[in-house]
Amino acid sequence: MEENKKKIQSALKVQEGIEQPSSINPQLINTLKGKHKPVFTVDEYVEGIINGNRTILSKSITLIESSLHEHQQLAQLIIAKCLPYAGQSIRIGITGVPGVGKSTFIEALGKYICNSGHKLAVLAIDPSSERSKGSILGDKTRMEELSVDANAFIRPSPSAGSLGGVARKTRETIILCEAAGFDTIFVETVGVGQSETAVHAMVDFFLLLMLANAGDELQGIKRGIMEMADAIAINKADGENIKMASLAKAQYKNALHLFPPTDSGWIPEVATCSAYTREGIENIWNIINDYKLFTKGNQFFNLKRQIQAKRIMFETVNDSIKDNFYNSNVVAAMIPILQQAVLDDKISSYVAAQQLLDAYFKDKSIL
Numbered sequence: 157m158e159e160n161k162k163k164i165q166s167a168l169k170v171q172e173g174i175e176q177p178s179s180i181n182p183q184l185i186n187t188l189k190g191k192h193k194p195v196f197t198v199d200e201y202v203e204g205i206i207n208g209n210r211t212i213l214s215k216s217i218t219l220i221e222s223s224l225h226e227h228q229q230l231a232q233l234i235i236a237k238c239l240p241y242a243g244q245s246i247r248i249g250i251t252g253v254p255g256v257g258k259s260t261f262i263e264a265l266g267k268y269i270c271n272s273g274h275k276l277a278v279l280a281i282d283p284s285s286e287r288s289k290g291s292i293l294g295d296k297t298r299m300e301e302l303s304v305d306a307n308a309f310i311r312p313s314p315s316a317g318s319l320g321g322v323a324r325k326t327r328e329t330i331i332l333c334e335a336a337g338f339d340t341i342f343v344e345t346v347g348v349g350q351s352e353t354a355v356h357a358m359v360d361f362f363l364l365l366m367l368a369n370a371g372d373e374l375q376g377i378k379r380g381i382m383e384m385a386d387a388i389a390i391n392k393a394d395g396e397n398i399k400m401a402s403l404a405k406a407q408y409k410n411a412l413h414l415f416p417p418t419d420s421g422w423i424p425e426v427a428t429c430s431a432y433t434r435e436g437i438e439n440i441w442n443i444i445n446d447y448k449l450f451t452k453g454n455q456f457f458n459l460k461r462q463i464q465a466k467r468i469m470f471e472t473v474n475d476s477i478k479d480n481f482y483n484s485n486v487v488a489a490m491i492p493i494l495q496q497a498v499l500d501d502k503i504s505s506y507v508a509a510q511q512l513l514d515a516y517f518k519d520k521s522i523l
Contacts, residue, residue, distance in 0.1 A: 198230065202237045205336050210309060213336050217311060220325040220332070235328050238335035243461075245334045246448055249355040251345040251381070252365030257391050258344055259298040261365060261431040266299070268437050269340055270307040277333035278302070278310045279326055280344045309338060327358050327468060356384045357464055360457060361447050363440070364388045366408070368400035382408075383415055386424055387443050393428035393436065401428040420456040422447055486519040487512055 196204070196212065204212030219231040252258050262278060269276050278299070302308050311329065330341055345355050356362050364385035382388065388408050393401035408426045418424070425443045429436030451457040481487060494508040503511075 198233045198237065201230075201234045202335075205234070205238060205332055206241055208337050213309070213332060214311070216332050217313075217325075217329050220328045221313060231328070235331055238331055242331040242334035245330075245339045245341050246361065246444065247330060247341045247343065247359040248444060249343045249345065249352075249359035249362045250365065251352050251355065251363070252391070253367065256365045256367050257431050258365060261389070261391055261429075262342055262344060263299040263302045264431040264434050264437050265440060266302045266308055266342065267305065268434070268441060270302070270305045272441075274307065274340050275338045276302075276308045276340045276342065277336075277338035278308065278342045278344065279329055279333070280310065280312045280342075281326065309333065309336075326355075330358065352381050352384060357467055360451075360460065361386050361444050363444075365391050366404070367392060368397055368404035382411065386418075386420075386422060386447055387440070388412075388424065388426045389436075389440055390426070390428045391431055394430035394433050398428075404428075420451050420460070421454060422450055422456075481516055484516055484519060486515050490515055 196215070201212055201216050205216060216231070216234055219227045219234070222228065222231070250258060250262060252261075259280075262280075266276050266278060299310060303310050311333075313326070313329070326343060330343075333341055341359075343355050343359055345352060352362075362384050364381055364387070366388055368390055390401045390404050390408070405426050405428050412424050412426065425446075427436060427439055427443060429440055431437070448457065451460070490512055494503070494511060497503045498505050498508050
């Protein structure tokens, strides 16, 4: 007993102190307890999109971007029901060399469009890492002013390794945005490369941003992309760059005259602008509207969309066949064996490929 008393009266007794508050809000815990993430029906998704519900629109786009089979099935049902409400927009592809100021330009033009009473959706494609498959998705951070505009919707999407960094599902996302009432769609590419061809095949108007006095290192990429451009905007035409921008404008105009006539009959325009000072931004929007009136007048606007729709159909078939091939159990079992045989120089790559195809079609014919 005396030993226990000594322990109790010891100077080494530890005080309990003040109880520390939880790092998690207890009210939030009670609110979320027992609640699950809401699951909507197809009709609820469609109704939300048509009524301009941004949250449901974002969730629908996430379904489109998902690789899960059940998400893809749900997404296709939503898209099918949104199609009658889509198509009433001007789709604008925007590209340019790294450092040209695409994000600043999109914000400047976007703010002008929104202030004019239009509703704008910006589909900004961010490059995905080949290693981690991750993406920064920083466009909302770069476009601070536009991201809080009530008439604007910015959706950064990872390229997910698809051709040239263009998100594979961008076309389907355009349909949902149009059904949600956005009359102007921007599709921003990750930079100059093969992605331009893919974007050009899904937009009505293709805008190329360039810099004055950019240097000879860009000469190799200019020709192919300039041939696709409906307009060239020389950005950063402010301060000491104004004279150089004017000179570049004259040079590009002369270069465009050497190209063959466009299918639309439209003569590509060249303009200077400054996304920083907003000088010349209104002129760019006027050029886009002039193009829309011109191509709708000669029926090319609708013809181009029909050509794009047909191309999408065949691309979807090709993608589906490819996915079906690699998801085949027979093919999946043979790939490691044939792959090793190719590496050991026992058979050629062509023979291995043919064996895979033969096995795939044989398996399908049995089914």
